[in-house]
Amino acid sequence: ILAGVDLVHVPYKGSGPSLAATIGGEVQVLFSTILSGLRQVEAGKLRGLAVTSAKRLQALPNIPTVAETVPGFESGPWYGVMVAAKTPRAIVEKLNQGIVAILRRPDVKETFTREGAEVHGSTPEELRSFVKAQIERWAKVVRQAKIRVD
Known part of the structure; x- marks a missing residue:
């Protein structure tokens, strides 16, 4: 939609x-x-040709982002660790602290970076806000592009 490109x-x-x-x-x-x-x-x-992340990847620093040609373009996979909604807050916090501590370890960060991934440990609230924003963003794209399931 942003670039006006028609692909099959x-x-x-x-x-x-x-x-x-x-x-x-x-x-x-x-x-x-x-x-x-x-x-x-x-x-x-x-x-x-380009990466779809907001910034160039450390694993491929010479490959530009799509946003360098099409301002505002950003798309890419992300991963979040989730538990059942009824999980007690204390358990959620303990899991989050442990996961973030592991993600901050230099050896873990280096492994992810070498594989082309960017590590962003955050809080459950930040993940919730991110997921909500992603749903809103992609719902808008689906409406604008008139995407439908056949």
Whole structure:
């Protein structure tokens, strides 16, 4: 929507077949997760055109962001640790403190960075706000693009 680009989505059963199709010339462009595409870019089998994160990735510092061409564009995978809604607050806080402590360890951060991931340990409230904002953002995209399930 932001770039006014019209692409045809070709469904594949996983990243392996979609990477093979792109490397083999069956399709011309691929939106890949960093974990799937990074090694292929490093091996010279794929050329990275842009990353969809807000800022350049430490693992691929020479590849620009889409936002450098299309201001405001940002998209990418994220992971949050979640528990049942009725979990006692004390348990939620203890889990959060432990997870954040692990994510702040230099060896853990370096492993994630090497794999192309950016680590952001936060609070349960920050995650809740983030998820709410993501739902609102993508609901708007779905409405604007008139996306529907066939």
